[in-house]
Amino acid sequence: MSPMGALVRLEVADGIGTIRLDRPPVNALNDELTGSLLDVAREAGSSDEIRAVIVYGGEKVFAAGADIKEMAEAGYVGMSSRASGLQAALGAVAGIGKPVVAAVTGYALGGGLELALACDFRIAGEGVKLGQPEILLGVIPGAGGTQRLPRLIGPSRAKDLVFSGRMVDSAEALRIGLVDQVVPDDDVYSAAVTMMSRYVTGPAIALRAAKEAIDHGLDVDLATGLEIERIQFAALFATEDQREGMRSFIANGPGKAQFTGS
Numbered sequence: 001m002s003p004m005g006a007l008v009r010l011e012v013a014d015g016i017g018t019i020r021l022d023r024p025p026v027n028a029l030n031d032e033l034t035g036s037l038l039d040v041a042r043e044a045g046s047s048d049e050i051r052a053v054i055v056y057g058g059e060k061v062f063a064a065g066a067d068i069k070e071m072a073e074a075g076y077v078g079m080s081s082r083a084s085g086l087q088a089a090l091g092a093v094a095g096i097g098k099p100v101v102a103a104v105t106g107y108a109l110g111g112g113l114e115l116a117l118a119c120d121f122r123i124a125g126e127g128v129k130l131g132q133p134e135i136l137l138g139v140i141p142g143a144g145g146t147q148r149l150p151r152l153i154g155p156s157r158a159k160d161l162v163f164s165g166r167m168v169d170s171a172e173a174l175r176i177g178l179v180d181q182v183v184p185d186d187d188v189y190s191a192a193v194t195m196m197s198r199y200v201t202g203p204a205i206a207l208r209a210a211k212e213a214i215d216h217g218l219d220v221d222l223a224t225g226l227e228i229e230r231i232q233f234a235a236l237f238a239t240e241d242q243r244e245g246m247r248s249f250i251a252n253g254p255g256k257a258q259f260t261g262s
Helices: 031-046 076-094 111-117 133-137 150-155 157-163 169-173 187-199 204-217 222-238 240-252
Strands: 009-014 016-021 051-056 098-105 107-109 121-125 129-131 180-181
Touching: 009 031, 016 031, 016 098, 051 187, 098 187, 107 111, 107 133, 111 129, 111 150, 121 169, 121 187, 129 169, 133 157, 133 240, 150 157, 169 180, 180 187, 204 222, 204 240, 222 240
Parallel strands: 016 051, 051 098, 098 121, 107 129, 121 180
Antiparallel strands: 009 016
């Protein structure tokens, strides 16, 4: 658990860790928040108590992007360092070896959308607005928008959003695969809890292996990806969960195994 008043808190309940952004009014991603996000993401990834993760900005807004006032007069050297820090923080979120969902309310723009893209899944409220508006400021996305976005929705759709800087609503976001589920605004967090609850009693090591195989496989050629998969698959035969899963299947059929995460 993180202290109250922190810009990013880690709240744990029933095996689910919630990474909670709390920098009113719009959770702008300044350097302090970014540094806290890096620390909290690493904590969530290393905690044995946490089996799945929700990234949440609160009932009103997910994150409306970087703090432009901090950036407006920055030069190359300063922004190179700052962009590296933001990429590191979002990379830490992406690197959590557990299922992670972004529970998106209100706005997820610029760095806010890039944070959602660093998650495995995205659940959005009906009233959300999402986009990469950096081009309207004379720059481009700097924390994954030109890389994670085209990998998710395809290059031409990503170019449309990045080149235009326009915002999309929940219906379009669902249609193009930018989000996975749309629910009433008041139900976003509870829907995220429901989604993540299915993984709390799952085989934690196998879930991590599946995530690593998929994520790393996207960055390499097919032959290398298949080798990554083979190694991860074979390694799971050293786990207790593999033995429990297969023995339970033989004895009781699918879906009855009691996994321990070991």
